[in-house]
Structures are given as structure tokens and as C-alpha cells.
Amino acid sequence: MPIFACTIVVFGLVKRVPVFDSFLKGAKDGFKILYSIAPTIMGLVFAVDLLRASGAIDQLSAFVAPAAEKIGFPAEILPMALLRPVSGSGSTALLTSIYQDYGPDSFAGRVVSVLAGSSETTFYAIAMYFGCIKVKKIRHTLVAAIAADMTALVASVIIVRIFFGY
């Protein structure tokens, strides 16, 4: 990561870009994005905190745990897997709640990390891209996109198992 950052700065210098001005402009945009997503994050962290405190997640996990254990799937990540295709901020809220409860270096913590990194807010992307040109017959886009999400889910469990030797 530091090497990458350094490469970009040097590349900018070589191309005679006013690097610091450019950096400031980008950082300002970063703040703007954060400003616009902050209320969403707040609302969803609130909802997820309630869900955790109410014991609903534990109940759900306990309910699917026997089946999940058989196939080696950590039941704790189920809420995150369900919310991931719909909401980016919502899944961030669930991601951090798992980090808090189990730690980022636990099995569940690693699996959600990989899942978060390898899947997208599918429904949002499809709605945005087809919505902007008002195309309603999207044919098999949804099938392929959902297949990608399912693959990411299965792959993240398997790969974490192999990679970290669980």
C-alpha cells in the first residue's frame, strides 16, 4: 500500500502535475462523500446495534447453526451475507459489529472481511445503471449478478479455510 501511494505521487511528479493541490482537491472530495454517507451509516449502525442487543441475531444464528455447521459455514455472518447485495453502509455496520463481537482476526471476522472485499451492492448497481437509461428488460443480468454474490460467499468461506488453515 505505501509503495502504491509512493508510485502514484512520483508518477504525478514526472507528469508535472501539481501533486499537493491535486491531493487537497481529492481529500476534500473524500470529505464530501463521507458527509453524504454519514447519516446513512448512523441510521444503519443504530438498527444493527438494536438487532444485536435484542438477541435477534443470536436467535437466528442458533437457528441456522446446526445446518451451517454441517457445511462449515460460520452462522454469525449470515445477516451480513443477506444485507450485502442491498446496502453498502448496512453491511459496513454489520461488518464492524462482527469485528467487535468476534475480532477481525477470528474465523468469522476473516470470512466477512473477504466477503465484504469480494462482493458489491448488486441491487443498487443494477438499479442505477439500468435506471439511468430506463431499460426495464434486463434479461439475465440479475441471475448472473446473484450467481456472483453466491460464489463470493462460498468462495470466501473456502478460501479463508485453506488460506488460514482452519
Add this chain to the structure above:
Amino acid sequence: MLNYIWSFIVVISIICSVLLGNTENLSNALINSGASSIELILTMAGIMCLWSGIMNIAIDSGFTSLMAKIFSPILRRLFPKLDRNGEAFQSITMNVSANLLGLGNTATPFGLKAMEQLHTLNNKSDEASNEMVIFVVINTASLQLLPTTLASLRQAYGSSAPFEIIVPVWISSACALFVALIIACTLNLRKR
């Protein structure tokens, strides 16, 4: 959609806590969640602003366009019918390379432009073309090379190696993209 999900979560939690008899936990969560969300936002703020800044240098210096050039031969195979120098293909390569660099907000305008140009090439039909399907599917799979926000969150919650998940993330993304593209391309064959 989020309206329903959000209210569903809130209502379910209240019902659940009453049934399970831990309403006290719930009121604690109600009070604490404000503080914990601000903490989360601050954690994300640092890394997001820093990387937005660095990535803006990447855009201004033409690093992103260079990436686009590198990836165009691969993308060409996915969109064989598009003119290589046409606007639609150019927008697609810029969108994909911005996504690879984790520049979601730069990628989106290029993506929207690409969709509009594909729409024109498709004679403004109300049905998606094969190219549109493939392009949107690529965008629904995550392609980020350096998941910076993810790593910073891991670090904030005490990970001893925040970046250890990078290679697994790459492999998992590649699997997801591969499966999605196979399905999209196979189903594309049904028509035209």
C-alpha cells in the same frame, strides 16, 4: 427498499427483545449506538480522505488512463462487437480501471456514460443488449485491488495484520467474476 429493511430491523429487534426479556440491553444499545456510529465514521474518514487525495493525483496525472490502456486488450475479448476506439468502449475501460483502483465515485460517471452509449448503439431499445448485461455484471462484482477502507476498519478493531485478507479477497473476487461472466456469456448466446 432500504425503508422497508430498516424499519423491519428496528421492529424485529423491539419485538425480539420484549419476547426474550432483555429490553434493558436494548435501551443501552439505543444510547450507545450514536457514539459508536460516530466512532465508525471517524475511523473511515481518515483513510477515505487520504486515499481520495492520493487517487486524485492518479486521475490528474493520467495514471488511470494508463491502467485503462493496459486493460483494454482483456476487455476487448468481453466486448468483441464494440469498436475499440469508440466512445462506449473507452468509457467501459475507464470505468473498469477506476473500479480496480477503488475509485468508486470516479467509476460511476464513466459507467453511466458507457450505459448511455451502449443504449444508443442498441437503437434505444427497451431491452438490454448483450454488452449491457456483461458491463453491469462486471460492475456488480467487486474488482478493487487495494481494499483500503476494509483494511483500515480491520486495523481499527484491533487486527494484528489488517492486510492479510488481500490475497483471499483477490481470489474470491476472481471466482465470483468468473462465474458471473460464464453465466452471462452463455446466456448471451441464446439471442443474436
